[in-house]
Amino acid sequence: MTTDTLPPPAPTVAPIGRGRRGGSLLGRSLRYLTLVLFLLIVLIPAYVLFVTSFKGLGDATPARAWNLPTSWETAGWSRAWEQLAPALGRTFSMVIPAALISAILGSLNGFVLARWRFPGADIVFTLLLFGMFIPYQAVMIPLVQLMQDLQVPSGIPSLIVLHVVYGIPITTLIFRNYYAGVPDELIEAARVDGAGLFRTYLSIILPISMPAFVVVLIWQFTSAWNDYLFALFFSNARNGPVTIALNFLASGQLQDYSASMAGALIASLPTLVVYIILGRWFVGGLMAGSVKG
Amino acid sequence: MRHWRRWLPGLLLVLPSLVLVGIFVYGLIASNIHTSMTDQHTRVEEGGFVGLQNYRDLFGDEDFRYSLRNLVLYTVTFLVGTLAIGFMWAWLLERRLKGEGFFRAVYLFPMAVSFVASGVVWRWLLNSAEGDRASGLNRLFEGIGLGFLQNPWWTDPDWGILAIAVPAIWQLSGYVMALFLAGFRGIPDELREAARIDGASEWQLYRHVIFPQLSPVALSAVIIVGHMSLKVFDLIMSISGQTNYTTKVPAIDMWVEFSAGDYATSAAIATVLLAIVAVLVVPYLVYTFRQERQR
Numbered sequence: 001m002t003t004d005t006l007p008p009p010a011p012t013v014a015p016i017g018r019g020r021r022g023g024s025l026l027g028r029s030l031r032y033l034t035l036v037l038f039l040l041i042v043l044i045p046a047y048v049l050f051v052t053s054f055k056g057l058g059d060a061t062p063a064r065a066w067n068l069p070t071s072w073e074t075a076g077w078s079r080a081w082e083q084l085a086p087a088l089g090r091t092f093s094m095v096i097p098a099a100l101i102s103a104i105l106g107s108l109n110g111f112v113l114a115r116w117r118f119p120g121a122d123i124v125f126t127l128l129l130f131g132m133f134i135p136y137q138a139v140m141i142p143l144v145q146l147m148q149d150l151q152v153p154s155g156i157p158s159l160i161v162l163h164v165v166y167g168i169p170i171t172t173l174i175f176r177n178y179y180a181g182v183p184d185e186l187i188e189a190a191r192v193d194g195a196g197l198f199r200t201y202l203s204i205i206l207p208i209s210m211p212a213f214v215v216v217l218i219w220q221f222t223s224a225w226n227d228y229l230f231a232l233f234f235s236n237a238r239n240g241p242v243t244i245a246l247n248f249l250a251s252g253q254l255q256d257y258s259a260s261m262a263g264a265l266i267a268s269l270p271t272l273v274v275y276i277i278l279g280r281w282f283v284g285g286l287m288a289g290s291v292k293g
Numbered sequence: 294m295r296h297w298r299r300w301l302p303g304l305l306l307v308l309p310s311l312v313l314v315g316i317f318v319y320g321l322i323a324s325n326i327h328t329s330m331t332d333q334h335t336r337v338e339e340g341g342f343v344g345l346q347n348y349r350d351l352f353g354d355e356d357f358r359y360s361l362r363n364l365v366l367y368t369v370t371f372l373v374g375t376l377a378i379g380f381m382w383a384w385l386l387e388r389r390l391k392g393e394g395f396f397r398a399v400y401l402f403p404m405a406v407s408f409v410a411s412g413v414v415w416r417w418l419l420n421s422a423e424g425d426r427a428s429g430l431n432r433l434f435e436g437i438g439l440g441f442l443q444n445p446w447w448t449d450p451d452w453g454i455l456a457i458a459v460p461a462i463w464q465l466s467g468y469v470m471a472l473f474l475a476g477f478r479g480i481p482d483e484l485r486e487a488a489r490i491d492g493a494s495e496w497q498l499y500r501h502v503i504f505p506q507l508s509p510v511a512l513s514a515v516i517i518v519g520h521m522s523l524k525v526f527d528l529i530m531s532i533s534g535q536t537n538y539t540t541k542v543p544a545i546d547m548w549v550e551f552s553a554g555d556y557a558t559s560a561a562i563a564t565v566l567l568a569i570v571a572v573l574v575v576p577y578l579v580y581t582f583r584q585e586r587q588r
Contacts, residue, residue: 031390034385035382035396038400039396042402042467045411049413066436108306109307117303124307126582130575131318134322134570135544135566135570137543137562138567140325141325142328146317166318222405228530250416250531251531264414265410272406
C-alpha cells in the first residue's frame with residue numbers, strides 16, 4: 001500500500017554536479033571531521049562494553065572507569081557465558097522456526113494481496129497493517145489467558161506462536177511490496193496458460209522470491225531475537241530467551257559489571273554477525289519496515 | 294463478483310492469517326477493553342461491569358498523569374533527536390563521499406542490538422554519581438573538561454525521562470539516516486541541475502526542491518519512530534527498572550499493575566496506550582490507503 005512512500009533508490013549514475021558547492025577541499029574536510037566526531041560518539045558504548053567486560057576487581061574504582069583494564073581478565077566472560085548459554089540455545093530454537101514460518105506465511109499472503117486479489121483486498125490489507133503498530137500491551141492480558149486456554153506451554157513454544165502471529169502484518173507487507181514490482185506480463189502469461197493459483201505461485205513467484213525471503217528472515221530473526229516484552233509475559237529465567245536471562249544477570253543486587261557487559265556482547269553477537277555479513281539485506285529490511293506504514 | 298472462481302482460492306489461502314490476526318489483534322483488543330470496564334482488581338475476582346470508572350480513576354491519579362507527561366516529553370525528545378541527527382548524517386553522506394559505506398555501517402549498527410543489551414551499557418554510562426564518585430558519562434565529561442555537563446541523568450524528578458531518550462536516539466538515528474539517504478538518492482540529479490540553471494541559491498534549492506521531495510520520508514520516519522517511542526518499555530526496564538518513579542511511563546505502569554494482579558487497571562492503561570498510538574497511526578493508514586486507491 002505504501003510502496004510509493006519511499007522513492008526508489010536512484011540509479012547510480014555518476015552525478016553531474018560532482019564539483020558543486022560543498023565539494024571544495026575545506027568543505028570536504030569539515031564534512032569528514034564531523035563524520036568522524038559522530039563516529040567516535042556512536043562507538044562510545046561499544047568501547048565501554050568491550051573494555052569493561054575484560055576488567056577484573058582491580059579496576060572497579062570509578063577513577064579507572066574509562067581506562068583500559070590493568071590486566072585483561074576473562075572471568076567476566078565465563079561468568080556471563082555460564083548464565084547465558086542455556087538461554088542462547090533456547091533463543092535459537094525459538095527464532096529459527098519463528099522466522100521460517102513467518103516468511104512462508106508472509107510470502108503466500110503477499111502474493112495473494114499483490115497479485116491474486118479478491119474484492120476488498122486493500123481494506124483487508126490496511127486492517128492487517130494496523131496489527132503491526134499496536135502496542136502489544138493492548139492485547140496482553142487476554143492473550144495470557146488465551147494461551148493458557150489453548151494450552152500452549154509457556155516459554156519457547158508460546159513465543160514461537162506469538163512471533164509468527166504478530167509477524168504476519170510486517171512479513172505480508174514486505175512480500176506484498178516486493179511482488180507488486182513483478183512485471184505484469186509474467187503473471188499474465190501464466191494465467192493465459194491456464195495456471196491456477198498454486199502453479200503460478202510455485203513456478204513464477206517463488207523462484208524470484210529469494211531477495212524478499214532474505215529480508216524477511218533477517219527482519220524476523222532480529223526482532224524475535226531482540227524481543228523482551230513477549231518474553232517477559234510468556235517465559236521466565238528458566239525457560240525464556242536470552243533477553244530475559246541477560247536482564248536477570250544485569251539487574252542482580254551485586255552490580256557485576258564485567259559479567260553484564262560480556263553478557264550484553266554475547267547476547268548481541270548473533271544479530272551483529274547477521275548485520276555484518278548480510279548488512280545490505282539488513283538495510284533492505286529496515287527500508288521495507290519503514291514502508292511499514 | 295462474477296469472477297469468484299478466480300479470486301476465491303486466493304482468499305482461502307490468506308484466510309488462516311486473517312482469522313489469526315482477527316482473533317489475536319482485534320478480538321483481544323475488544324476483550325481487553327471489556328476487562329478495563331470491570332472491577333477485576335485481584336487475580337481471583339470475576340469482575341463486574343463498572344463502565345468507565347477505571348479510566349476516571351486513572352486520569353484522576355497524579356502518578357498516572359506523571360507517566361503520560363513523561364511519555365510526551367520522551368516522545369518529543371526522541372523524535373526531534375533522531376530526525377535532526379538522522380537528517381544531518383544523511384546530508385553529510387549524501388554526496389557519495391569516500392568511505393560512505395563505512396560511516397553508514399557504524400551509524401546503523403546500534404539498530405541491530407536489543408534495547409535490553411544496550412540498556413546494560415547505558416545504565417553504566419548514565420550513572421548519576423558526580424564528582425569523585427562519578428563513573429560513566431559524568432566521569433568522561435569531567436575528564437575532557439566539560440564537567441559542567443555532569444547531571445543526575447534519569448534520577449532527576451523533572452527531566453529524568455529525557456535521559457532515557459539519549460540511548461533511544463543513539464539507537465535509532467542511524468535508521469532515520471538510512472531513510473533520508475534513500476530519500477536523497479531518490480531525487481533525480483536533473484531536478485537539482487534544473488534548479489541551479491534557473492539560478493536558485495543553495496537555500497532555495499533545499500526549500501523548493503529537496504525538502505518537498507523528502508517530506509514523505511520524514512512522514513514515515515515520524516510514524517515509525519513515534520510509535521516506537523510511545524511503546525517504550527524495554528529500555529526503561531533495563532536502565533532504571535520498573536520500580537523507579539522518575540522514568541515511569543504507561544507501559545511500565547501496565548506491567549506493574551499486571552504483576553500486582555490488578556487486571557482491570559492494567560487493561561485500562563493498555564487501552565489508553567492503544568488510543569494514543571491509534572491517534573498517530575490510524576490517520577496515516579487511512580491516508581496511505583486512499584492514496585493507493587487513487588492509483
